[in-house]
């Protein structure tokens with residue numbers, strides 16, 4: 001047979017396959033989500049996220065040590081406060097759960113990079129991501145609460161803040177508050193294209209942040225939309241976002257690709273709780289190979305254009321990368 005092109009030549013052995021790989025992975029790109037519960041001492045397994053834990057303020061540094069041991073250099077913190085109210089005021093309390101967790105982590109692991117999720121839904125008694133006006137979240141009033149919260153995180157020592165609320169204008173509001181207080185070097189990672197997704201189900205159980213009425217479609221994006229994601233990213237970049245994010249990841253690889261191509265800031269993807277839970281559940285009943293599906297899923301997100309991945313599998317992925325199974 002006379003064939004000029006034989007793509008299989010470059011697949012004939014492990015060395016040449018690895019040499020020709022188009023996507024390279026590094027543990028440097030991984031961020032691990034950590035849930036800190038103000039009322040807890042010790043750690044407690046999260047039912048909706050097998051293999052994940054709630055940590056008390058007394059054990060949060062154990063979670064970080066496990067990351068460091070695995071080669072993961074960064075976490076994103078989520079807080080479960082002892083008290084909730086209509087405005088979510090414990091979110092910006094200097095003695096709040098996240099502020100204390102940041103201080104504990106940074107004093108034990110100064111090099112560990114601490115990102116904080118900035119949102120009101122874990123702190124409000126109604127579970128929405130901001131202050132209510134009737135049954136709607138009041139955008140402009142919420143901006144002030146978010147800015148105060150982000151500033152309190154920076155004052156406690158957070159390395160980066162990540163607003164996940166989807167209010168209009170939040171990046172500019174947070175940037176102004178940080179700069180006015182001297183935190184000009186604290187970057188903002190904006191959850192820019194955050195869709196109103198059913199894939200957040202296990203997280204809301206874990207964070208106790210399900211809305212008590214209605215849903216989040218009044219502020220999070222409609223999954224039918226693609227161009228709107230570009231608009232959201234453009235607005236966030238214009239307002240000063242240092243990193244933009246698409247969330248969820250696996251069902252939104254097209255959005256990751258499009259926005260990564262369109263903007264010249266790093267692109268993060270959040271492989272959310274439902275993505276993790278689906279892999280865990282299918283593996284538990286023997287339907288898939290958990291390790292290989294984990295690796296392939298993460299790889300697909302980087303191939304789509306992400307340069308940062310937030311994932312509950314961060315520690316396992318770091319190990320898989322180190323051992324050469326992917327990357």
Ligand code: PBG
Nearest residue numbers: 119121164199200203272273274
């Ligand atoms: C807070 C927030 C959510 C997630 C991250 N930040 C939940 C939501 O928007 O309801 C989801 C993360 C996950 O599912 O893993 N607004």
